[in-house]
Amino acid sequence: MLRVSDLNAWQGRSQVLHGVSLDVAAGEIVCLLGRNGAGRSSTLQAIMGQLRAEGSIHYQGRQLLGLKPFEIARRGLAYVPEARSVFADLSVEDNLLLGAPVGRRAQRWRVADMYELFEALGQRRQVAAGLLSGGEQQMLSLCRALMGNPGLMLVDEPTEGLAPAMVERISAFLAHLRSLGMALLLVEQKLDMALDISDRVVLLGHGRVVHAGTPQTLRAQAGLMREWLMVPEWPGPV
Numbered sequence: 593m594l595r596v597s598d599l600n601a602w603q604g605r606s607q608v609l610h611g612v613s614l615d616v617a618a619g620e621i622v623c624l625l626g627r628n629g630a631g632r633s634s635t636l637q638a639i640m641g642q643l644r645a646e647g648s649i650h651y652q653g654r655q656l657l658g659l660k661p662f663e664i665a666r667r668g669l670a671y672v673p674e675a676r677s678v679f680a681d682l683s684v685e686d687n688l689l690l691g692a693p694v695g696r697r698a699q700r701w702r703v704a705d706m707y708e709l710f711e712a713l714g715q716r717r718q719v720a721a722g723l724l725s726g727g728e729q730q731m732l733s734l735c736r737a738l739m740g741n742p743g744l745m746l747v748d749e750p751t752e753g754l755a756p757a758m759v760e761r762i763s764a765f766l767a768h769l770r771s772l773g774m775a776l777l778l779v780e781q782k783l784d785m786a787l788d789i790s791d792r793v794v795l796l797g798h799g800r801v802v803h804a805g806t807p808q809t810l811r812a813q814a815g816l817m818r819e820w821l822m823v824p825e826w827p828g829p830v
């Protein structure tokens with residue numbers, strides 16, 4: 593569905609991605625792992641057309657590189673950046689409606705579907721989004737992206753700063769989307785959750801892919817984890 597090949601990308605003048613290749617199939621969660629500054633967010637930004645980039649990015653067989661961010665969104669990609677950006681002064685419902693597709697793309701999801709997915713949003717539909725908790729704002733960002741009826745979602749650290757119960761709900765939500773055939777490229781710092789939920793993982797170091805495989809193959813390589821993820825609490829291969 594998504595095929596990134598030999599991608600180089602720049603943040604301003606400095607090159608932050610060096611020959612990154614990865615792919616994501618429909619109904620699959622692929623997790624980008626790495627230390628701070630490894631280039632995970634930059635990879636999502638480059639796919640969304642927000643960085644100067646070279647190489648190729650194919651989605652459903654068509655080249656995305658060179659398109660503008662709004663054109664890429666129209667092709668069916670949704671991006672939920674790290675900073676949950678909701679329109680603080682608008683109600684939950686208006687935030688959701690703003691996510692609905694523009695142009696000729698079919699509307700698959702209705703606001704009511706979102707309230708079914710997350711009851712908390714339904715209960716607070718008339719509340720200004722800025723008054724929601726961090727977890728609720730994250731749900732809202734995800735649901736607003738979903739309203740655009742994407743085939744692929746790029747989601748950057750959706751559980752950052754959230755309480756364990758909320759982490760569980762977000763994780764279950766992402767797994768549910770996968771079961772509906774969504775393709776997901778996820779950046780997730782919580783390693784246990786990332787390895788639990790992902791079908792495949794891509795480990796980045798200094799803007800390069802240093803390992804790609806399944807969560808099982810990564811778990812079995814404590815050396816790789818130590819070198820590129822630096823998780824002192826990691827108990828070793830299981």
Ligand SMILES: Nc1ncnc2c1ncn2[C@@H]1O[C@H](COP(=O)(O)OP(=O)(O)OP(=O)(O)O)[C@@H](O)[C@H]1O
Nearest residue numbers: 603604606608626627628629630631632633634635
């Ligand atoms: N807006 C920016 N301007 C200049 N350099 C940036 C910018 N954003 C990121 N970088 C640099 O690009 C490199 C990759 O950063 P990126 O944000 O992709 O990392 P990351 O893996 O998402 O890690 P984290 O989210 O923990 O910062 C880093 O060296 C970072 O300093």
Ligand SMILES: [Mg+2]
Nearest residue numbers: 632633634674
């Ligand atoms: Mg990041």
